Amino acid sequence: xxxxxxxxxxxxxxxxxxxxxxxxxxxxxxxxxxxxxxxxxxxxxxxxxxxxxxxxxxxxxxxxxxxxxxxxxxxxxxxxxxxxxxxxxxxxxxxxxxxxxxxxxxxxxxxxxxxxxxxxxxxxxxxxxxxxxxxxxxxxxxxxxxxxxxxxxxxxxxxxxxxxxxxxxxxxxx
Amino acid sequence: xxxxxxxxxxxxxxxxxxxxxxxxxxxxxxxxxxxxxxxxxxxxxxxxxxxxxxxxxxxxxxxxxxxxxxxxxxxxxxxxxxxxxxxxxxxxxxxxxxxxxxxxxxxxxxxxxxxxxxxxxxxxxxxxxxxxxxxxxxxxxxxxxxxxxxxxxxxxxxxxxxxxxxxxxxxxxx
DNA sequence: CTATGTTGGTTGTAGCGACAACACATGCCG
DNA sequence: CGGCATGTGTTGTCGCTACAACCAACATAG
Numbered sequence: 001x002x003x004x005x006x007x008x009x010x011x012x013x014x015x016x017x018x019x020x021x022x023x024x025x026x027x028x029x030x031x032x033x034x035x036x037x038x039x040x041x042x043x044x045x046x047x048x049x050x051x052x053x054x055x056x057x058x059x060x061x062x063x064x065x066x067x068x069x070x071x072x073x074x075x076x077x078x079x080x081x082x083x084x085x086x087x088x089x090x091x092x093x094x095x096x097x098x099x100x101x102x103x104x105x106x107x108x109x110x111x112x113x114x115x116x117x118x119x120x121x122x123x124x125x126x127x128x129x130x131x132x133x134x135x136x137x138x139x140x141x142x143x144x145x146x147x148x149x150x151x152x153x154x155x156x157x158x159x160x161x162x163x164x165x166x167x168x169x170x171x172x173x174x
Numbered sequence: 175x176x177x178x179x180x181x182x183x184x185x186x187x188x189x190x191x192x193x194x195x196x197x198x199x200x201x202x203x204x205x206x207x208x209x210x211x212x213x214x215x216x217x218x219x220x221x222x223x224x225x226x227x228x229x230x231x232x233x234x235x236x237x238x239x240x241x242x243x244x245x246x247x248x249x250x251x252x253x254x255x256x257x258x259x260x261x262x263x264x265x266x267x268x269x270x271x272x273x274x275x276x277x278x279x280x281x282x283x284x285x286x287x288x289x290x291x292x293x294x295x296x297x298x299x300x301x302x303x304x305x306x307x308x309x310x311x312x313x314x315x316x317x318x319x320x321x322x323x324x325x326x327x328x329x330x331x332x333x334x335x336x337x338x339x340x341x342x343x344x345x346x347x348x
Numbered sequence: 349c350t351a352t353g354t355t356g357g358t359t360g361t362a363g364c365g366a367c368a369a370c371a372c373a374t375g376c377c378g
Numbered sequence: 379c380g381g382c383a384t385g386t387g388t389t390g391t392c393g394c395t396a397c398a399a400c401c402a403a404c405a406t407a408g
Contacts, residue, residue: 006294006295006298007294008294008297008298008302011307011310011311011314012302012310014314015302015310015311015313015314015317016297016301016302018313018314018317018318018321019200019301019313019317020200021243021317021321021324021325021330022197022317022320022321022324023196023197023200023201024201024243024330025243025321025324025325025330026193026194026197026320026324027197027198027201029324041364043364043365060386061386061387062385062386062387069195069198069199070365071365071366071367072386072387072388073365073366073367073368073387073388073389074364074365074366075387076387076388076389077364077365077388077389078364078365080388096373096374096385096386097372097373097374098372098373098374098385098386098387099373099385099386099387100386100387100388120180120181120182121180123182123190124180124182125323126320126323126324127190127193127320127323128182128186128189128190130319130320130322130323131316131319131320133185135312135315135316135319136185136186136189137185137189138309138312138313138316139189139192139193139312139316140185140188140189140192141309142305142309142312142313142316143189143192143193143195143196144192145304145305145309146196146200146300146301146304146305147192147195147196147199148304149299149300149301149304150195150196150199150200150203150300151195151199156195156198156199215394217394234356235356235357236355236356236357244395245395245396245397246356246357246358247357247358247359247395247396247397247398248394248395248396249357250357250358250359251358251359251394251395252394252395254358270355270356270403270404271402271403271404272355272356272357272402272403272404273355273356273357273403274356274357274358
């Protein structure tokens, strides 16, 4: 327990303050775009997106909560609203009658398909298109390193990318 | 208005998903550390820290709200709580009797001094110490680029670094 | 010196997320 | 089969933030 602060250098401090600002502003910006264009919160969109990528478009509540970094009560509330809006349905599992399976409805699927393009466009506008290809590589490595501390269990990481990994080039960035 | 999604490449998608995870987890992690060690929310700490750096340890509410990226109502509520806890005081400005000046109390100052070291240690543990010096430079440039879209007015950026800029090296990163 | 518009802050109201308490199913042990 | 610990979701309660309404102080015009 040394009380020695080991203060940050000028460069470290500046990089940190900027990262802090990004971490503060980015979620709000994404939320705003989705709210405006799709009447969905960022988290609601995430739930629908995860379901859309899952086999049978179905996931257990507990698994869905873990992969979206939410507590089970939070997911339960959100799922209630999304169910009321017709985007998903919940049924008891027959294998384990404690579990609840959430399934994306056809309408929910259409909602995701309609929402994704503008969301991706926003991601490009705010981040990807502002960076050089080298910076994208750097960002990937940096974020991976930071996630080593933030998410050691790797619960949020890369369950299954939407695109097939076949076209990945040989660059071993990680 | 092309509906062409311009989907993300494999590398772009991976870097984006990781950044998204960081932006999701980092604020929560900071909040948790401060709540645990200092019984302060991240935003409360930010308010106290900004005041501690200001001349006379005093700022106008409107300026404080802008520099902490908060709405005025939010700051007003938070200031009420912090005032009740003895960390700051609010007085009407004599120059402009519409304005309210928030001043850090001696107790508030001691709170910041006591809290900052562990907070910096957490920042090191989660981010800075996990990156090479080159990666810190990369992160700085990347975050700066992204902030160009997120915060074009530059309201959150570098009002006045805590350390004097004298020891800044000649590297023109911006 | 009033009348009007603008700026600066505070106080209600509504919605969302965290935490705790609760209900229900399962597994295990005797 | 009965009983308790564990796993899985749902339902209350509280605190915080956004938004809107409101109040007070300045600024300017006539």
